[in-house]
Amino acid sequence: MLTFNIRGENVEVTEAIRNYVIKRISKLQKFFDDSVQAIAHVNLKVYTNRSYKVEVTIPLPFLTLRAEETSNDMYGSIDLVTDKLERQIRKYKTKVNRKSRETGLRRPEFVEDDNSNEPEDDLKIVRTKQISLKPMDSEEAVLQMDMLGHDFFIFQDADTDGTSVVYRRKDGRYGLIEID
Template sequence: MLRYNIRGENIEVTQAIREYVEKKVGKIEKYFHDVPEANAHVNLKTYSDKTAKVEVTVPLPYIVLRAEETSPDLYGSVDLVVDKLERQMRKYKTKINRKARTTGLVEQPTYEFDNLGDEAEGEEDFDAAIVRTKRLSLKPMGADEAVLQMDMLGHNFFIFEDAETNGTSIVYKRKDGKYGLIETD
């Protein structure tokens, strides 16, 4: 059962919008069997150019469903996000089924997907072929230095050991040109 956390940026979340989002995003519940209660985080944004962006994140054990879409219509963006979430579930189910067929067992508990069929119809085969492996030693540094290193290398992300916490962290370049930091526990 999904619990909804719906918030708006530059838009008031009216009862009609809330009901529409809950109705549409709630459709993904039918694809799961024996799913623990989960939170659906929905972020609605409107921009000055009259476009609307919808972001949905549903963290579940062993998988995080996340999608975002921008279109001229808020309701259209919600529909597009739900379609994207359904494609993700099909791809995940296909991947798990292939793994089970090749190894004979599945290492992690998975959700049983209902109403999706054995293979995702019309979906491209998902092949996570690793074509290159790199080894690196993490150097203690601050986030600012890590951003400089990342920029000097011309990469979109950089992994480093945080000098303050001694934990592994990642800095990355966002689509808006700003930087993000991921810290591990």
């Protein structure tokens, strides 16, 4: 079941906007088991040029969904971001279900922790993330990286049992670092 954390920057989150966000993003619930509990973090922004940006992050036990869209209409941005999340889920489920049937691998889990005890020096660490490395192949790691919108992704290679990193190169292709 999805619960919602909706906040606005430079915009008041009215009851109409809140209800519309909940109505649209709740449609994603059909892709998950009833046992899945998640919080959808929705950030609504209005810029001075009257464009509206909607960012949605849904951390799940096996995946973190994230999408953002900008348009000239708040409701349009909500629709666009919902469609983008739905495409991500469909793509993920198709690839992972195929891989799971072939290899029997489990899905990755992520845990995020904001570090509030920041050191007072020039090399300040402003955020700490902890991840549980789950076995997967490099193709699934690239899929996870793209879904998160990151430039790199650390994972446990299912073939070698070692830690590896996939990353996006400047030319748009992908690289793989295998750690001994």
